[in-house]
Amino acid sequence: MKEDFLHYIWKYKKWNGLDLKTTNGEAINITRVGQYLEQAGPDFFNAQIVIGNQKWAGNVEIHLKSSDWYVHHHEKDAAYENVILHVVWEHDVDVFRKNNTEIPVLELKNYVDKAVLNNYQRLLTPKSWIFCEKQLREVDDFVFKNWQERLFFERLERKSKAIYELLEETNNDWEAVLFCMLSKNFGLNTNGEVFLKIAQSIPFSVIRKESFEVENLEALLFGKAALLDSEKEDTYFKDLKFRYFYLLHKYQLESKSEGQLQFFKHRPDNFPTIRLSQLAHLYHIHQNVFSKINSVSSVATIYELFQLSTSAYWENHYQFDKESPKKVKKLSKSFVDLLLINTIIPIQFAYAKSLGKESVDNLIEMLVLVAPEKNAVIDKFTSFGIKAANSFETQSLLQLKNEYCVSGRCLDCAIGMELLKKSS
Template sequence: MREDFLHYVWRFKKLNNTSLKTVQNNEVVIKDFGLYLGTEGPDFFNAQVYIDGQLWAGNVEMHINASDWYAHHHEIDPAYQNVILHVVWNNDLSVLRSNGTEIPTIVLKDYVSENVFNAYHQFKLNPQYIFCEDYIKQFNSFDWLLWKEKLMIERLEQFTNRIVTELKQTNNNWEEAFYRILLRNFGLNINGEVFYQVSKNLPLKIIRKEQAHLVHLEALFLGTANMLQSDREDYYLKTLQKTYSYLKQKYNLKQTVNSPSYHQLRPDNFPTIRLIQFASFIYNQPFLFDLIRNPESVSRNNYLLGATVSDYWQTHYVFGKEHKIRKKTVSQSFYNLLLINTILPFQYVYHQQLGKDIIDEVLQHYQSIDLEKNSTTEMFQKLQVPVKSSLDSQSVLFLKKNYCDLRRCLNCEIGIKLMNR
């Protein structure tokens, strides 16, 4: 038993509320069940309840056990002083307000039908990949479309929180914040944190001063990432070492503590190649924030899609080991990842703060990008869920991590729909 079942019963009025009584034997008539926000604080806000004919207006709090009130320390939290009704599954303890009066309490299991409880129990019985996989086919394509758009908006709000946090750390410098997050995502999951530290140790203002010299940019990125320590006899390595030594002293730069990893990476994702591609992109893109300021710029040549590497790196993945010439450009699939996780979220947040609503345009752009292929999207496809674009893949990834894995089935449109059959 989880509290989400109690929330579900109350939200959708799945209880027999014609003869409600508190454990104190007071008659209860619910005028308004209140508003469920799913945020911190009481579970339902602004409810209206008659208790023995007296109308009370305030909040409703729910727990599996009445004693959870004290386990969660609500007795010392001012946010819970306006609770007018305590709804529990097991009444194992009387709960008192700060003034010593007892809070009216309803034992919900006395008013829930066996059918509703059995449906909930069956729904969560013997889960495999996700709890509803035996029933998910009953969720039609139109409902999926609406739910996936809601999930994508939640996902964008999650991106918003990260971007706002970065803006605070950069004193509201949008271009610096974008530079940091973009470089972080160039490192993917394995090297993202190291690349992020590079961006913090190598501010954009320094990059701007050296932007006209590609060799300087390569030296700055590789040197700050602690990747020029090799003693190989390689002419280009020696050039970069000498260049970085000069620039490090000139700008008083710090290097990252940890070097990027090559572990389990394909050569095209080696940190050397990704940092050199980023240097090439910065070299050719004089106004970095144009990608965000002008949403249509992502459809034009913005030097990111197809960003290549300099001559040396066309025949090397690491220093000193030569191979046949390869262009090593930023591929469409990698560019799509940057669009999905960096550029489009930044456009959404930036224009939102300017008071411009571009949510439809952003969602349409996600819809136009090929889906991400991974174990989660493949599993949902096997369950016959329509997953065809990045909007779909981002939605089901968010659904799996933030609903399925956390067992928030009764906050999910699928779970609610199936429970209401």
């Protein structure tokens, strides 16, 4: 059993009858259970309780055992001096305030209906993947849909934190932030962090100034990626290397590379060389990318914006000095979908929020039109009867799994709460 179950019992008054008594036999009448505080200090703030003939206003602390009061050293913390009732599952020791007055105790195990307890134990019994996997399909569709929207909002909030951190680093330059975010996503999971460091190492003012010559953008990106460190006979390689060192001198940039890129296990079209060239072409073709992206409200327009490929050299190369059959390497629709999910939607959300606006409905409408993501987590949900129809739903399911299921936060989850209500 976890304390969050006792929080649930107290918050929603899931006990039998009105004849509550302290462990010393005094009658308890609860007028107000208090405000649930999910932070340091007592669990419920400003409760109102009559114990015996005395009315009390103060805080309520909840533990599995009374002795946890001393295990957690609450006797040394002034924040717990105003606790008027100690609610526990099992009373094993008396607890006293600093002035030696005893804190009244309510032992919940004497009052909780067995059906509620059985349902909790059924939910929290270990399963093969997540606790509620066998009960997911029992959840009311209205509850599930509303919870999905909340989960999606939470996921956007989490993604926004990285955006606001970049905003501070770039002196509130949204174009620079977008460049960093797009760079990271062009690198995918394997090379994303290195791509991000590359973007952060080049002042965006330089990207702006050099965007009229795509070879200069490639030179900066390839050079910072340590792809120009060796010596090769290839004419294009030599030209990029010359440009790189010229630009380093021109803008007084450090020559330090930003990490080791991974080619292994990537499909050739996802090689970092190809992705860096495509990124360079994006900023060569489009000026003011942030302004364009932020004004977009349709998925079709995003697809048009990202209709781009590589330099001519990369049409018959995947690596320097190694020629391959000619192929125009455009961004695929599935790749643009990833950019939409992981960069464009979050940055639109963060920008709107910075202006004090809410744009969640429009963002949901866009993602509803994007195909569902494919990964192991989504496959597992599908196997338990929860099939996502679009990327809005897959993003919600990923938030559910990562932030609730993994840490067993069933009683903070609308699905868990709904399942507890079913038999209680």
